[in-house]
Amino acid sequence: MKIYTMDDKKTIPxxxxxxxxxxxxxxSLLKERLDCACRIGALKKESSRSTWDPxxxxxxxxxxxxxxxxxxxxxxxxxxxxxxxxxxRLAQKNVEVAFLGPEATFTHLAGVRFFGQTAEYKALETIDxxxxxxxKGRVQYGIVPVENSIEGAVFSTLDSFMKYRVxxxxxxxxxxxxxxxCQSGDIKDIQTxxxxxxxxxxxxxxxxxxxxxxxxxxxxSTAGAAQMAANxxxxxxxxxxxxxxxxxxxxxxxxxxxxxxxxxRFLVIGRQSPMPSGSDKTSLLLGMADRPGALNEAxxxxxxxxxxxxxxESRPIKGKQWKYLFFLDLIGHIEDPAIKEGCSILxxxxxxxxxxxxxxxxxxxxxxGEHV
Numbered sequence: 001m002k003i004y005t006m007d008d009k010k011t012i013p014x015x016x017x018x019x020x021x022x023x024x025x026x027x028s029l030l031k032e033r034l035d036c037a038c039r040i041g042a043l044k045k046e047s048s049r050s051t052w053d054p055x056x057x058x059x060x061x062x063x064x065x066x067x068x069x070x071x072x073x074x075x076x077x078x079x080x081x082x083x084x085x086x087x088x089r090l091a092q093k094n095v096e097v098a099f100l101g102p103e104a105t106f107t108h109l110a111g112v113r114f115f116g117q118t119a120e121y122k123a124l125e126t127i128d129x130x131x132x133x134x135x136k137g138r139v140q141y142g143i144v145p146v147e148n149s150i151e152g153a154v155f156s157t158l159d160s161f162m163k164y165r166v167x168x169x170x171x172x173x174x175x176x177x178x179x180x181x182c183q184s185g186d187i188k189d190i191q192t193x194x195x196x197x198x199x200x201x202x203x204x205x206x207x208x209x210x211x212x213x214x215x216x217x218x219x220x221s222t223a224g225a226a227q228m229a230a231n232x233x234x235x236x237x238x239x240x241x242x243x244x245x246x247x248x249x250x251x252x253x254x255x256x257x258x259x260x261x262x263x264x265r266f267l268v269i270g271r272q273s274p275m276p277s278g279s280d281k282t283s284l285l286l287g288m289a290d291r292p293g294a295l296n297e298a299x300x301x302x303x304x305x306x307x308x309x310x311x312x313e314s315r316p317i318k319g320k321q322w323k324y325l326f327f328l329d330l331i332g333h334i335e336d337p338a339i340k341e342g343c344s345i346l347x348x349x350x351x352x353x354x355x356x357x358x359x360x361x362x363x364x365x366x367x368x369g370e371h372v
Contacts, residue, residue: 030084037088054170054277054360057085086116096120098130098142104239104246105223106174110266111143114172125220127156131164134269141169142269148176149263151198157267158315158327161285161356168283168357170268178203178257181243182229182236185250190236192217194225199238206256223247265362273334273357280333281310281361284343286326287317287352295326298346305342307332325352334358 010018061078068077097115100107101123111121122139124130130142145154178199182190193200193207194217200207207216214236219225223246225237230247237249244251288294302309308331317323332339334355347353 033084034088034091038091041091054274058277058279058360060085083116083118087118090116090118094120095141096122096139098122098124098133098139100124100127100130100144100221102221102223102227104226104243105221106240106242106264107143107145107266108223109240109242110145110172110174110264113174114143114170114266114268115141127154128160128163131160131166131269134166134271135164137271140270142166143266144269145264146171146267147265148198148202149261149265150259151201153313155315158313159318161327162315162317162325166269167271167273168267168359169270169273170359171265171281171362172268173263173265173362176202176257176262176264177241177255178238179241179244179251180236180253180256181226181239181249182252183233183249185252187211187236187252189233190214190252191234193236193238194219194228195238196220196222196225202258202262203238203256205258210253210256268359269357273359276333276335276358277360279361279363280331280336280358282330282332282334282339282343282358283356284328284330284346285352285354285356286328286346286350287324288326289349289351294349298350301342301345301349302330305338307338307342327356331361332358 061081064077064081065074068074095115097111097119099105099111099121103121103123105123108121108123111119122133124133127144130144133139134142144157144160146157147153180187180190180193187210190211192215193211195203197218199222200216200218207214217225217235219228222237222239223243225235226239226243226247226249229235229237229239229249236252237243238256239247239249243249286298288298299309309328310331311327311329313327314324315327317325330339330342334340334343335358339358343353343355
């Protein structure tokens, strides 16, 4: 492709004309790319292949970053092509994504970060409902918070994996940035601070130091708190930047979280896990036999196969006192020989075994985000 250079003697109208020509070329190429993606979607449908190929997407990003030579800002480049790639993928098949609502919750923001702006989003009232909609096939995907780096596991998500048959399809990690918002943008007008219990906990020290005499109110979601602040001049909310734009409130104080680097991990759930990307995780749900050393035996299997255990979390089994299931995250894909062999042994020695899915690892924390 020909690379144009600009003459220093060009006038502003001439440079703008060239920009318009470039934009027209970009649009024409985008339409051609969309046509190619639709054709690939049709070919995959004929061969019953999944429309999502995470390995291919990683290769595209890496090639573009290599070709860029750091000239175009890399963060912006990835953001632009994320929207292009997701728009083209979604053109192959309409995708509806369920999330913990209402609109403008942090989970909604996480969904937009993962699927792009062009997916259709369905707000639901509980995490349990998100799982149910996916299991019943009423939506293709759901997005749910699973753990926070400060507050720990989101137990309603873990418990839902014990109730519903879904697969994990992806993950992303978003750093938390909490904003104190209200109608006027003036902290002096706030007589009550409302939010979901997680943000209230994650801003506890800031609130104690700066608003010690102001009561807090726990509500269903950060977006719901933002709605309350929009309707009442004396209510402040701890909410996301997306809530600020959606509910027309003003930021009184930004970044009131107690800890830097506070991050939430989200999982994308669906009916089918994607193919290997080359950098994956595998999640399992295990129940141990009722005998001494059963858990150690399972962990020894993983160690013997050289499998890296990224996480282990226990949850009590409802209705069975002192009985637990264990959630494990392994580094690798179920199709990797070591993972496949290790899981085959676990299936034989564990009282309960379920493969929850294999999916691309989150590369790094994204730009903005939170928990619910």
